[in-house]
Every structure is written in C-alpha cells, then in structure tokens.
Ligand SMILES: [Zn+2]
C-alpha cells in the first residue's frame with residue numbers, strides 16, 4: 141500500500157514569535173489497526189490545526205471528527221463510533237527534555253498524517269462495542285446473545301472445557 145503522508149512545512153508558515161495560524165485541511169488516514177483488527181475510517185478526515193509559536197518552538201492543537209467502524213470486541217458484529225479527536229503537541233527548539241520534543245516534528249516539518257493516525261488509534265476505546273450492554277457470544281454455542289432471549293437460550297448443562305473439543309467434533313459433520 142502506498143504511504144500516506146501529509147507534511148506541514150512549518151518554516152513556510154513564516155510565523156513570528158507569538159503569532160499563530162489556523163489551518164483546515166483534509167488529511168487521509170492510514171488504516172487503523174488494533175489488536176489484530178482493522179478499524180475503518182473515512183478516506184480523509186477534516187483536520188483543524190492550530191499552530192502557534194511561543195518563544196523557542198512550536199505548539200500545536202489538532203482536532204477532527206472521527207467515525208470508527210469495525211467488529212464489536214464481544215460479539216464481532218459490525219459496530220460504529222463517532223468521536224472527536226483533540227490532541228496537542230509542543231516542539232521546543234533547544235531542549236533535551238523528551239516531553240518538549242514532539243516525535244512528529246523534524247527539521248521544521250510536522251508529520252501531520254502520522255500524528256493524526258496515532259491520535260485516531262488512541263481514540264479507539266479499549267472496549268469497542270456495538271452497544272455498551274452488548275451481551276456477547278454464548279460461550280457454549282457461539283451464538284450472539286443479543287438476538288437471543290436469555291430465558292430461551294439455555295443449554296442443558298454448563299459447558300465443561302474438557303468436553304468442549306469433543307462436542308465441537310460431534311457438531312462438525
Ligand atoms: Zn456486540
């Protein structure tokens with residue numbers, strides 16, 4: 141797959157100390173991967189980037205709406221989530237302090253595409269669910285319990301992990 145890059149030339153903004161600039165631009169995002177799953181996002185997200193120039197460096201605030209689509213972590217049904225990404229970075233010119241050195245700034249260039257991608261990954265909740273009370277899959281038969289009436293969905297006996305393999309074989313004709 142072709143690399144998606146969006147680089148902002150900070151020198152080209154010609155900001156003096158104390159000045160700021162707001163940029164609005166669509167930025168294509170690389171596919172979001174998390175725990176082996178791929179989470180879709182729009183081709184490009186409309187990014188609002190505030191660049192300011194405090195003494196000795198740059199400060200950035202990036203905001204964009206994000207719609208994430210992917211499998212529910214409990215029942216594997218398709219799920220979608222809309223969220224707002226709001227992230228900040230600072231990049232000081234002369235410092236050894238890691239906190240003040242943005243990993244996305246190099247030689248007066250801001251790697252906005254990579255920052256947006258990383259911020260989008262962070263915006264995916266650790267529990268990505270189709271709904272907050274998703275009932276998940278039945279541990280015995282693997283059917284989604286969201287569609288099943290819990291009263292009807294009962295197995296005659298509690299699953300015994302030692303027999304799980306055996307019953308799989310029996311079901312597998
Ligand atoms: Zn679910």
Ligand SMILES: [Zn+2]
Pocket residue numbers: 278279280281282283293295
């Ligand atoms: Zn079941």
